[in-house]
Amino acid sequence: MTEDKQRLLDERYMRMAKIWAENSYCIRRKVGALIVKDKMIISDGYNGTPSGFENVCEDENNETKPYVLHAEANAITKVACSHNSSMGATMYVTTSPCIECAKLIIQAGIKRVVYSQKYRRTDGASLLVRAGIEVCYIEIDETEE
Numbered sequence: 086m087t088e089d090k091q092r093l094l095d096e097r098y099m100r101m102a103k104i105w106a107e108n109s110y111c112i113r114r115k116v117g118a119l120i121v122k123d124k125m126i127i128s129d130g131y132n133g134t135p136s137g138f139e140n141v142c143e144d145e146n147n148e149t150k151p152y153v154l155h156a157e158a159n160a161i162t163k164v165a166c167s168h169n170s171s172m173g174a175t176m177y178v179t180t181s182p183c184i185e186c187a188k189l190i191i192q193a194g195i196k197r198v199v200y201s202q203k204y205r206r207t208d209g210a211s212l213l214v215r216a217g218i219e220v221c222y223i224e225i226d227e228t229e230e
């Protein structure tokens with residue numbers, strides 16, 4: 086695939102991840118993630134509480150509840166419940182992964198991570214790079230929303 090074609094695909098998947106983030110009922114931050122393998126979306130996720138829990142992410146002090154799963158963790162665990170494998174896949178995530186999710190991404194065999202929003206901490210992205218994962222930042226056109 087040419088670089089231009091890859092870039093176009095990356096932007097489209099990222100826009101989809103961003104739309105997917107709208108599913109999140111979290112108020113403080115909505116994050117969406119897609120796992121793509123061989124041009125197929127094999128999983129998706131957004132940040133939220135585990136299955137069966139109330140659809141509220143923040144406690145009475147507006148702090149995120151400790152059991153809220155990040156979009157990346159939800160997408161990876163969804164693959165674990167399916168017949169797919171994330172080995173060699175690409176993850177599109179709207180916000181740069183945190184260190185906890187970076188560990189999961191490494192162990193899930195994901196080879197490429199594309200994100201569009203920089204997170205205040207960069208230790209997650211650094212860990213991915215250290216594990217030999219290709220990390221790409223792409224800006225998506227906000228006016229297309």
Ligand SMILES: [Zn+2]
Pocket residue numbers: 155156157182183184185186187
């Ligand atoms: Zn995370």
